[in-house]
Amino acid sequence: MDEKIETRKTEHIKIAEEEKVTSERNYWDDIRLVHQAVPDFDFDSISTETKFLGKRLSYPIVISSMTGGTSRAMTINRNLAAAAEKFNIPMGVGSMRACIQDHSLSSTYSVINEFNVPVKLANIGAPQLVKQGKKPFTDSDIEYAFKLIDATFLVVHFNFLQEMVQPEGDHNAKGILRRLADIAGSYPVIAKETGNGFSREACLQLKDAGVEAIDVGGLGGTSFAAIEYFRAKNAGDSEKMSSGETFWNWGVPSPASIKFCQDLLPTIGSGGLRKWAGSCQGTLPWTQPVG
Structure with missing residues (x-):
């Protein structure tokens, strides 16, 4: 068992x-939807169903x-x-590095297979x-993770900033776009940020690499x-605290x-959305769904 991971x-959970651990400012607070006093439609006819990447969802929400x-x-x-089964919405698991390096931890991810x-x-x-x-993940490692939960899509999360701050973080990024393009040739890839968002330049790079969609994971919610x-504070590491x-x-x-990103690739809006009003701000007019 890899006790460090x-x-x-x-x-992280604790x-x-x-x-x-949220950012000081939630930028969704700066967004206001324009009130329409003359709607001219039947409220009861509204459907929350949507289609994203060819998949029919009951709500425009991704866990x-x-x-x-x-x-x-x-x-x-x-x-x-x-909850994903009850509401017929997509769900992602956390980083599968742990179960790739230690198969005894696989059930902590594959537990989702108990549900539809x-x-x-x-x-x-x-x-x-x-x-x-250590050596990078191999094609076999990726296949193991994908098949473990009978996945529909492969999320590749870009958390290089967190890795730079993390005491035991991985600092090298050289060659990532070439490797990502290789993987995108075999799997339907969604590129995800983890709280720092994608610039337009980054989204263009990811599009060129062949990813199918973007989960922006922008600034405004949890800060890793x-x-x-x-x-670092608990470990007494003043440099990493800084x-x-x-x-x-x-x-x-x-x-x-x-x-x-929304005009370049199908986009999932995430980062700081904490209530339904915020979800509406995230879905309209830019993107479907939200995470």
Whole structure:
């Protein structure tokens, strides 16, 4: 068992529950929908159904990739999968690095197979696709993760900023676009940020690499730099604390990231959406669905 990864996953969950790890500003608060006093339609005829990447959904909502790799994560994934089945919406699991490196942790992800989740998103990290201290994920590793949950799409999450702040982070990104293009030739890939958003330039690079969709994961919600700040604080690592504090509020705000990407690729709007009104702001007029 890879105790370091499991410990890190547990710390992430605990810190997210106990500490304030959101960005200082939620940029959705700056968005207002224009009130229309003359709607001229029947409210009861409104349907929440939508279609995204060829899949029919009951609601324009995605349970974005969150966790896995610990017993607590298994409980969380089970509960989320039950909700995904009930509401007929997609669900992603957290980074599958843990189960790729230690197959004994696979059940913390595959637990979602107990439910009829209409669209399942496998999830691997971009930093682990290129050479770091350890060898990068192989084609066999990716196949294992994808088949483990009978996935519909493969999420590749871009968390290079978090890795730079993380005490044990992977710092190399050289060759990621070439490797991503290789993978996109074999799997339907969704590129996801994890709280810092994509610029338009980044989205163009991802489009050229062959990804099918973008999950913007923009600034405004959970800050993984903040989470790593608290991990560093607990470990007495002042240098990484400083890095976490510096990048706590760094990134492309979610509404801006959506605007940058929505005309280039199908876009999932995520990052700071906490209530239904915010979800409406995220879906209209730019994007469907939200995460």
